[in-house]
Amino acid sequence: MKIFNFSLFLKRFPIERAKEELLQISEIKEADYEAFLNSKKAEIVNYHLKNNPFYRSKVKDGFSTWESLPILKKEDFQIPLKERLSEGFSEKKVYINKTSGSSGNPIRFAKDKYSHAMTWAYHMERFGWHGIDFNSSLQARYYGIPLDLIQNKTVRLKDFLAKRHRFSILDLSEKALEEMLNVYKKKPFNYINGYASSIVLFAKFLKGKNIVLKNVCPSLKVCIVTSEMLFEDDKILLEKQLGVPVVNEYGCSEAGVIAFTNKKGEWEVDSKTLFVEILDEKNRAVPLGDEGKIVITSLHNKAHPFIRYEIGDYGALSEESTLKKPILKKLTGRTNDFAILPSGKKAAGMTFYVVTKKIMEESGNIKEFKVIQTKIDTFEINYVSEEALTVEKKQFIIKTLEQFLEPGLTFNFNRKEQLDRTESGKLKQFVSLVEI
Known part of the structure; x- marks a missing residue:
C-alpha cells in the first residue's frame, strides 16, 4: 500500500492530478517554454487581481508589464492571514504553515490544496531522481522536533506515515552520536535528509572512528542536505564518511523546493511550479552569472499571493541556464547575514x-x-x-x-x-x- 500517497489523499491533496500536470509541463519543448511561463504568470496575477483584495491594494498602477508589478517582502505580509486570503478561501479550507523567522518576523501563509499537491509532486519527482520513493524508502531524518506534547505526537505520526526515523539534533553529544550509529546498524535506511550542520557533525564522529556509514548500513543510497549552507569541504567529508552521493536541496517553506541537485550534479531550479528571478537592488534583472536577490513567484497558489516575492536570499544563476532548465550557480546568504x-x-x-x-x-x-x-x-x-x-x-x-x-x-x-x-x-x- 502506498501509505504516503494515501495520507495526502486523506487530506484532500489531489496528488495524482498534480503529478499529471507536472508530466505535461515536462513535455513542453524549450522553444515553447517562454510562452508557457508568460501564460502561467499572467494567469496567476490576473487571478489575484480579481480575487484577492490584499494583492489588489499592492498593485496600484494595474498590470501592464511584469516588471511593473511590485516586489513583495515579508513585511508586506505582517497582517492577519485571513486578510490576505483570496475570496472563496478560508483558513479551514487551505494548507497553513509559517516561515522560520530566520530572516525577520515569521509569517503565517496559506496554499490552496492543489498548489500544495503540486509542491509535493515536484518534491517526489526530484527525490525520485536519486532512487527515493516516499512510499517505500526509509529516511534517517535530521530535523528538530516540537517539545509540546500534542505537536510532538503529530510530528511522530507524520514521520510514521512518511517512513521517517527522526534523530534528535538538540543533543549531539558523543554519547548521542554513538547511539545514533547503533540505530543505523539496526534499520535499513535508504537515505539521510536534514540540516547539513548536524549531519556534518555526525560525519566527523564517523571519521574519528574510521567508519564509513554505508559499510554499517548497506541499504543507504544518498544523503540530501537542506536549509543550511553546504560548503565544498563539508560535502567531500560527507561523501567519504557516509559512502553515498550528497545532494543539495535549497528551498523555503513558502515555496517548497527551489533548487535540487540533479543526476549531473547541477543545482537545477524549479521552473515548473515557480518563476525565479535574480534582481539587483533597483529590482532590475541581472545578467546570467551575476549575483542578486532571489525573487520567486508561485505559479499555482491561488489562496495566497506569492508574486515577485523577495525571500531574503542572494544568489546567481549559471550562464548555461535556460527558461526551462535554470541552474543555480551559487547561493551567497541571506539579506540579514x-x-x-x-x-x-x-x-x-x-x-x-x-x-x-x-x-x-x-x-x-x-x-x-x-x-x-x-x-x-x-x-x-x-x-x-x-x-x-x-x-x-x-x-x-x-x-x-x-x-x-x-x-x-x-x-x-x-x-x-x-x-x-x-x-x-x-x-x-x-x-x-x-x-x-
Whole structure:
C-alpha cells in the first residue's frame, strides 16, 4: 500500500492530478517554454487581481508589464492571514504553515490544496531522481522536533506515515552520536535528509572512528542536505564518511523546493511550479552569472499571493541556464547575514564564517563553531572541540580576520559543550545582533 500517497489523499491533496500536470509541463519543448511561463504568470496575477483584495491594494498602477508589478517582502505580509486570503478561501479550507523567522518576523501563509499537491509532486519527482520513493524508502531524518506534547505526537505520526526515523539534533553529544550509529546498524535506511550542520557533525564522529556509514548500513543510497549552507569541504567529508552521493536541496517553506541537485550534479531550479528571478537592488534583472536577490513567484497558489516575492536570499544563476532548465550557480546568504563594521564597511557574514572555518579547522579538532556579532566592533566565536584553542592559534585567527575585515576589532573565543540551535534544530553559523 502506498501509505504516503494515501495520507495526502486523506487530506484532500489531489496528488495524482498534480503529478499529471507536472508530466505535461515536462513535455513542453524549450522553444515553447517562454510562452508557457508568460501564460502561467499572467494567469496567476490576473487571478489575484480579481480575487484577492490584499494583492489588489499592492498593485496600484494595474498590470501592464511584469516588471511593473511590485516586489513583495515579508513585511508586506505582517497582517492577519485571513486578510490576505483570496475570496472563496478560508483558513479551514487551505494548507497553513509559517516561515522560520530566520530572516525577520515569521509569517503565517496559506496554499490552496492543489498548489500544495503540486509542491509535493515536484518534491517526489526530484527525490525520485536519486532512487527515493516516499512510499517505500526509509529516511534517517535530521530535523528538530516540537517539545509540546500534542505537536510532538503529530510530528511522530507524520514521520510514521512518511517512513521517517527522526534523530534528535538538540543533543549531539558523543554519547548521542554513538547511539545514533547503533540505530543505523539496526534499520535499513535508504537515505539521510536534514540540516547539513548536524549531519556534518555526525560525519566527523564517523571519521574519528574510521567508519564509513554505508559499510554499517548497506541499504543507504544518498544523503540530501537542506536549509543550511553546504560548503565544498563539508560535502567531500560527507561523501567519504557516509559512502553515498550528497545532494543539495535549497528551498523555503513558502515555496517548497527551489533548487535540487540533479543526476549531473547541477543545482537545477524549479521552473515548473515557480518563476525565479535574480534582481539587483533597483529590482532590475541581472545578467546570467551575476549575483542578486532571489525573487520567486508561485505559479499555482491561488489562496495566497506569492508574486515577485523577495525571500531574503542572494544568489546567481549559471550562464548555461535556460527558461526551462535554470541552474543555480551559487547561493551567497541571506539579506540579514552581514557584519557591519566601525568604518561603515559591510562584510558578508557567510564569507566571514568561511574564512574563520578554514583557519579553525586547520587545528584538526574543531567540530562546530558559530560567529555572533554582539557589538559593531565585537565578535563572539563559540566553538565545540576536543581541545581548547591555544593562545597562538587564537592570535593567528584574529590577525587573519583583521586583514580580511579591518583592524581594531575584538574577538572573544568561547569553548562550548554544544552550540545553541533554533527550536527547529537549525544552526545559524553567523548571527548579527547589531541594529543596521
